[in-house]
Amino acid sequence: MTPPPAPGPDGLSTPGPEGPEGPDGPADLVITGCTALTHDPRGEIVFVEDATIVVRDGIITSVTAGGPGPGDGPAPAAHIDARGTLALPGLINCHTHTPMVALRGLAEDLPAHTWFNDWIWPVESNLTERVVGLGARLACAEMIRAGVTTFADHYFAMDEVAAATDESGLRAVLGQAYFSTQGPEGRAASLDFALRQQGAAGGRVTTCLAPHAPYTVDESDLAATAELARQHGLLVHIHAAENREQTDNSLTRHGRTPIEILERAGLLDTGTDVLLAHVTGLDTARDLPVLRRAAERTGGRVAVASAPRGYLKFGWDTTPVRALRDAGVPVGLATDGAASNNTLDVWESMTLTALVQKSVERDPTWLTARQALDHATLQSARAVGLGEEIGSLAAGRRADLVFVDLTGPHTQPVHDLAATLVHSARSGDVRTTIVAGRVLMHDRELLTLDVPSVVAELSGLLPELVDRSHGKRIQEYEG
Numbered sequence: 001m002t003p004p005p006a007p008g009p010d011g012l013s014t015p016g017p018e019g020p021e022g023p024d025g026p027a028d029l030v031i032t033g034c035t036a037l038t039h040d041p042r043g044e045i046v047f048v049e050d051a052t053i054v055v056r057d058g059i060i061t062s063v064t065a066g067g068p069g070p071g072d073g074p075a076p077a078a079h080i081d082a083r084g085t086l087a088l089p090g091l092i093n094c095h096t097h098t099p100m101v102a103l104r105g106l107a108e109d110l111p112a113h114t115w116f117n118d119w120i121w122p123v124e125s126n127l128t129e130r131v132v133g134l135g136a137r138l139a140c141a142e143m144i145r146a147g148v149t150t151f152a153d154h155y156f157a158m159d160e161v162a163a164a165t166d167e168s169g170l171r172a173v174l175g176q177a178y179f180s181t182q183g184p185e186g187r188a189a190s191l192d193f194a195l196r197q198q199g200a201a202g203g204r205v206t207t208c209l210a211p212h213a214p215y216t217v218d219e220s221d222l223a224a225t226a227e228l229a230r231q232h233g234l235l236v237h238i239h240a241a242e243n244r245e246q247t248d249n250s251l252t253r254h255g256r257t258p259i260e261i262l263e264r265a266g267l268l269d270t271g272t273d274v275l276l277a278h279v280t281g282l283d284t285a286r287d288l289p290v291l292r293r294a295a296e297r298t299g300g301r302v303a304v305a306s307a308p309r310g311y312l313k314f315g316w317d318t319t320p321v322r323a324l325r326d327a328g329v330p331v332g333l334a335t336d337g338a339a340s341n342n343t344l345d346v347w348e349s350m351t352l353t354a355l356v357q358k359s360v361e362r363d364p365t366w367l368t369a370r371q372a373l374d375h376a377t378l379q380s381a382r383a384v385g386l387g388e389e390i391g392s393l394a395a396g397r398r399a400d401l402v403f404v405d406l407t408g409p410h411t412q413p414v415h416d417l418a419a420t421l422v423h424s425a426r427s428g429d430v431r432t433t434i435v436a437g438r439v440l441m442h443d444r445e446l447l448t449l450d451v452p453s454v455v456a457e458l459s460g461l462l463p464e465l466v467d468r469s470h471g472k473r474i475q476e477y478e479g
Contacts, residue, residue, distance in 0.1 A: 027076040029055040029437050033083035034403060035417070036063055039392050043378055045370050047417050053087065055399040058436035063393050080439075082403050085431060086417070088373075089391050090149025090400040091346040092380035093335055095237070095277040095305035097155045098164070098344075099127070099135030100337030101142065102458060102465060107339065112243065112314055116477035120339055122468040124156075131465055132157040134458040136164035141449045142344045144168065146427035149400040149435045151344075152275065152305070152334075152384045154210045154237050158193050166201035169440045169448045171400060173384045175210025175237045179475055180218045187211075187221055187228075194234050204436060206386065208235035208275075214258040215246060216475055222265035235273040235385040238262070243316045247281040249478065259287040268294035273385035274302045277334070279324075280317045288327055295328035303383035304329055307336040308352040309343070318356050321375070322366060332383030333376050347427035350376045354422055369418040399437040404429050 036051035054062045054076075107119035132155070143151060152173040153161055165172040176193035178186030194207035211217040211225050217238075229236050241247050241258045250258050259282070262268055268290065282288070294302040306319035321331050333349045335341045350372050357367040367375075381391025390398050404425060406414060411424045433441040440448050 027054045027056050027061065028058075029078045029080070029399070029434075030076040031055070031080045031082050031087065033081055034085050034087040036393050037086065037088035037373070037377075037417075037421075038063055038394060039378060043374070045373055045418065047086075051087065053393065053399075053401070055437040058399055058438075060393060060395055060397050060399050062395050080403075080432070082432075084407060085403040085405055086421070087393065087401050087403050088421070089377045089381075089393055089397075090402050090433065090435065091147050091350075091376055092332060092384060092391065093143060093148050093151040093344060093346050094275065094303075094332035094380050094383045095307060095334035095336060096139070096151055096153055096344060097337035097339075098139035098151065098153050098161060099132040099155055099157075100339040101139045101344070102131055102135040102462070103337075103339035104342055106466060112245070112316075113477050115314075115340070116475075117473060119468070121473035121475050121477065122471070123466055125470070125472040125474050126465050126467060127156060128461075128465075129157045129160050131458070131461055133160035133164055134454055134461070136161040137168065137449055137454045138451065138458065139338070139344055140164055140168035140170050141446055141451050141454070143346075144170065144433050144440050144446060144448070145430065145444070146345050146347060147402040147404070147430035147433060148344070148346050149402065149433060150381075150384065150386065150390055152208075152237060154212075154239075154277070159197070162197045162200050162205055165205055167448065169204075169435050169438055171204040171206075171390070171398070171435055172201075173206045173208055173235065173237070173386070175208040175235075177210045177212050179212050179216045180221045181216070181475065187224060190225075191228055191232070195232065202436070206235070206384075208237045208385075210237050212475075213239035213242070213246075214250065214261045215478065219261060219265050222262065222267055226266035226269075229267075229272045229274075233272055235275060236267060237275045238267070238277065240276040240279055241281040241283075241287070242278040243314070244281040247283055251283075257283050257286055259283075259290050263290050263294070268302055269297055271298070272301065274298075275305055275332075275383055275385070276303070277305045277336075278307065278311075278319065279304050280311055280319050282320055282323075284320065284323060288323055291324065291329050292327040300328055300330055300382065301385075302329060303379075304331045305334040305383055306331055306349075306353065307334040307341060308349060308356050310336045310340040312352070312356070313340065313342075318360055321353065321357050322361055330379045330382040330387075331375055332380035345427045346376070347425070347430075351422055369416070369422040372422045373418055398435075400435050402430050402434070403432040405431050 031053040150171040176190040354372040
């Protein structure tokens with residue numbers, strides 16, 4: 001037996017004498033010895049023991065049980081001996097506002113209208129591009145360490161977030177948020193960003209249109225957004241029915257729920273992907289038929305992002321995952337921004353989703369650990385419009401994956417791998433994070449971002465950022 005090669009400076013091994021070879025020569029990366037979370041043709045989760053994962057040009061070319069098989073040839077460019085770990089698709093944060101990590105813990109234990117009007121929107125009127133860029137970098141570092149490989153962001157100064165995405169090595173779906181109070185220029189800026197940044201960061205950036213919400217974007221702007229989405233093939237990422245108060249206020253003012261407003265504006269029949277953030281205020285009698293029709297018309301291209309931790313903090317209802325799933329609407333996992341959620345830990349979102357859904361449904365058989373993993377992987381990938389590219393360890397998918405150490409005392413013994421992942425493991429158990437075949441973190445060491453320098457510079461900008469003495473705010477929250 002050939003002894004294992006010595007680790008290289010980036011934590012990977014230098015090549016040994018053998019390794020898989022394809023028609024284009026040796027692989028870029030070969031991972032051996034791990035247990036791999038894969039999906040069968042029906043989408044059911046299957047754990048493959050002693051797996052070998054081969055990566056070429058940022059794409060997984062094979063996932064097989066056992067060591068390298070027939071066709072082995074020259075050594076790969078890099079090798080990871082992943083014995084003792086579990087490999088799973090990188091987690092996807094389906095709705096967040098990365099720069100808001102700068103506001104983490106600023107406004108606590110408040111109702112939503114006070115949180116927005118007296119704190120967040122006054123402070124956001126102080127935002128600078130530099131603060132946005134630093135906040136995004138800090139957020140990217142947090143997500144890499146928590147096993148997130150893709151995030152969907154919806155905020156301001158998004159060129160800065162695109163630059164942070166490029167520097168960090170993550171994959172992202174990015175949209176420039178806008179309000180109708182900005183006039184036509186807001187919508188035009190959102191489109192301009194989407195067209196300029198599509199495919200940036202070596203193809204790791206996908207862009208979208210990002211109207212803020214039905215209560216801040218009027219119906220004519222929503223209809224125009226739907227037309228632009230159709231014309232350019234862009235995903236639309238929007239807050240919708242965030243809580244029941246918004247839905248009740250919409251019914252009082254317009255005679256329609258936020259979901260019905262989106263339908264009338266044509267946003268639920270665009271022929272492109274639509275991502276609805278939260279929908280905890282769903283009027284099930286009125287809205288579920290609308291969403292079911294949308295799912296049938298679009299083939300499931302209308303999806304929901306759920307961030308349960310923030311709902312618990314605000315005392316809101318939660319996303320009705322079971323009803324949406326029955327209606328054919330994919331539900332992905334999210335954290336929202338750290339100003340409301342305090343963390344960008346999608347692992348925690350997965351655990352909370354399983355627990356909260358059992359509680360609200362009064363049914364311990366729902367949501368199972370395997371169902372929670374389904375929402376964290378394939379359904380989250382579909383939610384952000386990348387259902388054919390990420391979310392699964394399979395040939396042809398992007399090589400976005402993480403390795404989890406399950407040897408800690410809090411995860412032992414392992415009787416059920418799915419249950420251990422959802423209910424015992426933590427984001428801190430992620431040892432290695434890889435995006436497009438590039439290692440962004442190895443053995444808990446970040447390789448792409450300098451966190452201390454980011455924190456030091458951001459800290460110096462915080463006093464001016466959090467000053468509310470000017471009395472300005474970027475919007476009025478009325479629900």
